[in-house]
Amino acid sequence: xxxxxxxxxxxxxxxxxxxxxxxxxxxxxxxxxxxxxxxxxxxxxxxxxxxxxxxxxxxxxxxxxxxxxxxxxxxxxxxxxxxxxxxxxxxxxxxxxxxxxxxxxxxxxxxxxxxxxxxxxxxxxxxxxxxxxxxxxxxxxxxxxxxxxxxxxxxxxxxxxxxxxxxxxxxxxxxxxxxxxxxxxxxxxxxxxxxxxxxxxxxxxxxxxxxxxxxxxxxxxxx
Amino acid sequence: xxxxxxxxxxxxxxxxxxxxxxxxxxxxxxxxxxxxxxxxxxxxxxxxxxxxxxxxxxxxxxxxxxxxxxxxxxxxxxxxxxxxxxxxxxxxxxxxxxxxxxxxxxxxxxxxxxxxxxxxxxxxxxxxxxxxxxxxxxxxxxxxxxxxxxxxxxxxxxxxxxxxxxxxxxxxxxxxxxxxxxxxxxxxxxxxxxxxxxxxxxxxxxxxxxxxxxxxxxxxxxxxxxxxxxxxxxxxxxxxxxxxxxxxxxxxxxxxxxxxxxxxxxxxxxxxxxxxxxxxxxxxxxxxxxxxxxxxxxxxxxxxxxxxxxxxxxxxxxxxxxxxxxxxxxxxxxxxxxxxxxxxxxxxxxxxxxxxxxxxxxxxxxxxxxxxxxxxxxxxxxxxxxxxxxxxxxxxxxxxxxxxxxxxxxxxxxxxxxxxxxxxxxxxxxxxxxxxxxxxxxxxxxxxxxxxxxxxxxxxxxxxxxxxxxxxxxxxxxxxxxxxxxxxxxxxxxxxxxxxxxxxxxxxxxxxxxxxxxxxxxxxxxxxxxxxxxxxxxxxxxxxxxxxxxxxxxxxxxxxxxxxxxxxxxxxxxxxxxxxxxxxxxxxxxxxxxxx
Numbered sequence: 001x002x003x004x005x006x007x008x009x010x011x012x013x014x015x016x017x018x019x020x021x022x023x024x025x026x027x028x029x030x031x032x033x034x035x036x037x038x039x040x041x042x043x044x045x046x047x048x049x050x051x052x053x054x055x056x057x058x059x060x061x062x063x064x065x066x067x068x069x070x071x072x073x074x075x076x077x078x079x080x081x082x083x084x085x086x087x088x089x090x091x092x093x094x095x096x097x098x099x100x101x102x103x104x105x106x107x108x109x110x111x112x113x114x115x116x117x118x119x120x121x122x123x124x125x126x127x128x129x130x131x132x133x134x135x136x137x138x139x140x141x142x143x144x145x146x147x148x149x150x151x152x153x154x155x156x157x158x159x160x161x162x163x164x165x166x167x168x169x170x171x172x173x174x175x176x177x178x179x180x181x182x183x184x185x186x187x188x189x190x191x192x193x194x195x196x197x198x199x200x201x202x203x204x205x206x207x208x209x210x211x212x213x214x215x216x217x218x219x220x221x222x223x
Numbered sequence: 224x225x226x227x228x229x230x231x232x233x234x235x236x237x238x239x240x241x242x243x244x245x246x247x248x249x250x251x252x253x254x255x256x257x258x259x260x261x262x263x264x265x266x267x268x269x270x271x272x273x274x275x276x277x278x279x280x281x282x283x284x285x286x287x288x289x290x291x292x293x294x295x296x297x298x299x300x301x302x303x304x305x306x307x308x309x310x311x312x313x314x315x316x317x318x319x320x321x322x323x324x325x326x327x328x329x330x331x332x333x334x335x336x337x338x339x340x341x342x343x344x345x346x347x348x349x350x351x352x353x354x355x356x357x358x359x360x361x362x363x364x365x366x367x368x369x370x371x372x373x374x375x376x377x378x379x380x381x382x383x384x385x386x387x388x389x390x391x392x393x394x395x396x397x398x399x400x401x402x403x404x405x406x407x408x409x410x411x412x413x414x415x416x417x418x419x420x421x422x423x424x425x426x427x428x429x430x431x432x433x434x435x436x437x438x439x440x441x442x443x444x445x446x447x448x449x450x451x452x453x454x455x456x457x458x459x460x461x462x463x464x465x466x467x468x469x470x471x472x473x474x475x476x477x478x479x480x481x482x483x484x485x486x487x488x489x490x491x492x493x494x495x496x497x498x499x500x501x502x503x504x505x506x507x508x509x510x511x512x513x514x515x516x517x518x519x520x521x522x523x524x525x526x527x528x529x530x531x532x533x534x535x536x537x538x539x540x541x542x543x544x545x546x547x548x549x550x551x552x553x554x555x556x557x558x559x560x561x562x563x564x565x566x567x568x569x570x571x572x573x574x575x576x577x578x579x580x581x582x583x584x585x586x587x588x589x590x591x592x593x594x595x596x597x598x599x600x601x602x603x604x605x606x607x608x609x610x611x612x613x614x615x616x617x618x619x620x621x622x623x624x625x626x627x628x629x630x631x632x633x634x635x636x637x638x639x640x641x642x643x644x645x646x647x648x649x650x651x652x653x654x655x656x657x658x659x660x661x662x663x664x665x666x667x668x669x670x671x672x673x674x675x676x677x678x679x680x681x682x683x684x685x686x687x688x689x690x691x692x693x694x695x696x697x698x699x700x701x702x703x704x705x706x707x708x709x710x711x712x713x714x715x716x717x718x719x720x721x722x723x724x725x726x727x728x729x730x731x732x733x734x735x736x737x738x739x740x741x742x743x744x745x746x747x748x749x750x751x752x753x754x755x756x757x758x759x760x761x762x763x764x765x766x767x768x769x770x771x772x773x774x775x776x777x778x779x780x781x782x783x784x785x786x787x788x789x790x791x792x793x794x795x796x797x798x799x800x801x802x803x804x805x806x807x808x809x810x811x812x813x814x815x816x817x818x819x
Contacts, residue, residue, distance in 0.1 A: 034290075035341065036301060037292070046371075091592065102679070180431070184375075187374065201582030208535040
């Protein structure tokens with residue numbers, strides 16, 4: 001059954017599959033790998049790149065800051081629509097942090113702190129930070145707020161908080177989307193379906209939120 | 224190539240409008256089992272605990288050997304995705320290809336083909352001898368190989384619509400791949416009775432735009448910078464049925480024009496992508512705000528409309544000119560995040576949009592998650608506008624180890640009601656009534672425990688659709704489930720039997736067919752059962768109608784016609800003053816058709 005389809009991937013499967021050469025001397029007539037057999041060979045971890053790893057590590061810090069920003073909404077007297085937005089961002093990005101930590105952990109990569117709890121339980125796998133090609137320790141990723149901006153947000157109240165929150169979160173989200181753009185331009189990046197789906201979801205969610213925030217911002221005046 | 228007939232039923236056909244009785248007793252208590260058996264189910268892959276209410280599991284079929292590896296639960300490459308139906312076949316997408324099952328015996332499905340072709344998410348649509356498969360990921364290859372595509376620019380990459388010849392089902396053959404700038408997340412078939420030579424595919428692509436070096440003409444720049452931007456549009460592919468190899472993009476309608484105005488104007492030059500002059504655009508995910516794409520589009524040719532679930536908007540489209548869909552209305556809602564898909568009521572007067580908040584990977588049905596988030600939003604259509612009525616969400620809280628959010632479903636063709644089945648990933652599936660757009664309520668469910676009690680391992684029902692009498696559910700990790708609804712206080716046997724009279728030659732959920740019922744006594748009894756349940760009409764009056772129907776059914780020939788005509792005349796007289804006016808009129812329509 002499916003002679004054509006299987007023959008097609010037999011031709012290429014022998015070349016690009018990293019570490020998938022089960023028995024190097026398999027005769028050419030051997031039945032090619034099915035996706036299930038490939039998964040069995042690589043233990044459910046498809047090939048990934050350094051860029052994928054750096055992206056996940058950087059995005060954990062990035063998301064953690066969004067969660068912190070959102071945590072001010074309630075106490076700083078945000079309007080109800082900004083509180084709803086902040087509530088959704090908190091849930092979304094907290095879940096996504098969990099996903100990214102699981103993805104890194106499964107691949108035995110350094111899981112950056114991102115938040116206080118993670119700091120206490122950080123995985124240390126012997127992989128040096130310097131080999132990451134990125135800042136895995138929670139430094140400034142694109143769009144992240146400077147300490148001065150964070151102070152401004154933290155102390156703003158009511159309508160002023162709304163304005164700063166929307167302005168800074170738009171900046172923050174655009175940074176995240178820029179990070180995805182950057183990842184997608186790297187060789188071999190996001191060939192792992194989990195990574196591809198994750199970045200697609202990040203962009204879909206955050207571009208939708210940017211749109212909404214732009215409209216909300218338009219209805220407000222700068223403090 | 225034969226053109227499939229939409230409905231196999233001949234003879235007198237009735238299009239029952241939504242007999243929405245505005246007077247439906249909204250005070251009715253919709254009793255549910257307590258405690259909810261969906262809470263606390265045992266975790267497991269193929270041995271998870273199960274809970275069912277008003278529904279019976281007919282069979283569960285594990286993924287085919289090519290797509291099942293027992294040592295890697297939750298492997299993203301082996302996820303099952305959407306379903307399409309044709310005759311006795313069910314096509315089931317998989318992130319690494321697709322499978323086709325023979326459902327002649329729903330208790331024992333038979334694998335007919337497992338076609339290996341990675342590219343995710345393999346959204347499938349079937350028409351005659353053609354299968355259309357969505358390819359979105361950057362790892363998808365034109366040659367269907369497993370190795371992915373490493374280079375940013377590569378002629379090996381397949382992102383778009385794969386068109387497959389399935390005339391020999393056990394030996395499917397790729398005819399062509401229509402490449403698109405953002406690939407295809409989902410695809411929707413659009414047919415035009417006036418244009419039988421062609422079918423059309425609406426392509427929704429929500430992933431990044433690829434380089435113009437890889438596919439000429441692709442541009443991730445905003446339309447104010449590049450009028451030919453690949454963003455803010457959908458693609459329409461025209462497929463000549465007799466020469467599908469000539470399939471090509473015929474238009475790229477900018478259905479979002481004028482939306483997100485503030486976004487484009489607010490996009491400062493400094494925010495734009497910075498790259499050296501003349502350098503090719505990188506595969507970009509855009510995201511300069513605004514609805515740059517749709518996630519999915521449901522066309523409803525019977526009423527000339529489509530519902531587009533597009534970024535932060537639910538969009539109503541006029542699709543009478545297929546190549547040039549026109550936006551009629553765009554609804555936005557603070558509680559809706561990622562508008563996912565649309566389902567019309569059978570008469571087109573209502574639209575249900577789902578919100579796949581978090582993209583289906585996250586646990587959004589926890590007790591702490593709001594019932595308005597990751598839910599369905601029900602709208603009433605007033606001409607060309609949509610008016611929000613209420614939200615509906617899976618009412619049983621799931622654990623944090625179960626990805627759960629609103630996902631794909633379809634109407635169950637019960638005359639006089641809007642009843643649909645919907646999937647909620649690891650929240651299972653449920654059946655609910657949204658006849659009254661202000662008060663949707665659950666009437667059946669099936670759920671399994673999480674894959675793993677200690678971690679979120681992606682699984683659950685991607686889609687659940689009614690097809691010719693049974694419900695089919697694509698389970699991401701566990702295969703294909705088949706269920707039969709059982710009569711209950713919420714659905715009578717007559718209503719189920721009436722629903723089973725509606726047979727489709729083929730079914731793609733995103734090209735919604737209009738249900739039409741043949742003239743049958745069971746359809747009439749479905750209406751009388753509904754009136755009995757609603758309790759709005761006088762009991763004695765209803766008993767009389769039911770008795771007359773029974774008498775007519777026993778009678779033959781002219782006597783039957785006479786009895787039916789007399790009943791119809793009475794119904795027509797009584798309809799105006801009835802608290803169930805619409806339903807009485809619908810019943811009269813069936814009775815008249817039976818009299819012929």
